[in-house]
Amino acid sequence: MSSTLNLETRYQQDGFVFPLDILSAEDASQLRADLETAEAELEQHPERLALLRGYPDRLLPSFDKVIRHPTMIDAASRILGPDLMVWSAALFIKEPDSPSIVSWHQDLTYWGLNDAEETTCWLALSQVSQSSGAMKFVPGSHRQNIVDHVDTFAKDNLLTRGQEIAVDVGEEDAVLVKLKPGQASLHHGHLFHASGPNSTSDRRIGCAIRYIKASMSQRDETKTLVAHVSGEDLWQNFRVAGSPRGRLNELDFEMCRQDVAAKSSILYDGVDR
Ligand SMILES: O=C(O)CCC(=O)C(=O)O
Structure with missing residues (x-):
């Protein structure tokens, strides 16, 4: 990993780039405060709270603004070109x-997308260090196609199926992704990555913004919900959400619920539930 190379070359070589300076420390702290106020408001409403954590960009105008941040759009466009959707921005x-924890995995394994024209911009809203549970990336692992994963459904695993890579990961070469609040990393959808527990006294919070080329589609042609954040949508392969109608608006919650239903058969495909 050499920081003298440009972003595109480093990304092609390693499958990731970091740190990218996106928000000032003050703006990151305000964004976190907006999120935590919303979490407190929804404390008695677990279903809505879960939707907020899955769709902060559809339910809070502050997060809708963040996924359209010019520095992030510029970085994602260098990788994917000008026509961009955000497929998810879950926390x-x-x-x-x-x-x-998050076990070793490749993001695109279970998303049902027809191509790998995707990159994640993971934005830190807290201090991210080894002890708070930073991600680890294996340089160059993105050059492999999707490898075998096994589902563990382990209790402490934050992934939908607790999925885990079933081949040798090459963990000894992994790079720790330390970030300050407001910084981000960019990683490829085939990159081997994982993260450990948080042993600090603060929360570790990251927003994983999944940029895709607008020309992509779900393999089963489901129109999952996206935000159109740059360029054209000549393909109309997705259901495009407008900006949030307000803060924690009931119609926006309903739109998110519909997307959860649409995505669940994709994300849990093949699982006997
Ligand atoms: O936040 C983490 O620790 C893992 C996130 C992740 O796996 C991802 O953004 O693809």
Whole structure:
């Protein structure tokens, strides 16, 4: 990994780039405060709280603004070209002193997309270090196609199926992705990555913004919900959401519920539930 190379070359070589400076520390702290106020408002409503954590960009105008941030759009466009959708912007939260982990996996394994024209911009809203549960990336692993995964459904695993790569990961070469609040990393949908528990007294919060080329589609032709954040949508392969109608608006919650239903048969394909 050499930081003297440009972003595209480093990304092609390693399958990731970091750190990218996206928000000032003050803006990151305001975004976190907006999220945590919304979480407190929804404390008695677990279903809505789960939707907020899965769809912050559809339910809070502050997060809708973030997924359209010019620096992130510029970085994603260098990788994917000008026509961009956000397929998901879910939060990965590890509470203080929490055993939550993410096992070694490749993102695109279970998303049902027809191509690999995807990149994740993972934006830190807290201090991200080894002890708070930073991600680890294996350089160059993105050059492999999707390898075998096994589903573990392990309790402390934050992934939908607790899926785990079933081949040798090459973990000894992994790079720790340390970030300050407001910084982001960019990683390829085939990159081997994982993260450990949070042993600090603060929450570890990241927003994983999944940019895809607008020309992609779901293999089963389901129109999953996306935000159209740059360029054209000549293909109309997705259901395009407008910006949130307001803060925690009931119609926006309903739209998210419909997308959860549409995506669940894709994300849990082949699982006997
Ligand atoms: O937040 C984490 O620790 C893992 C996130 C992740 O796997 C991803 O963004 O693809």
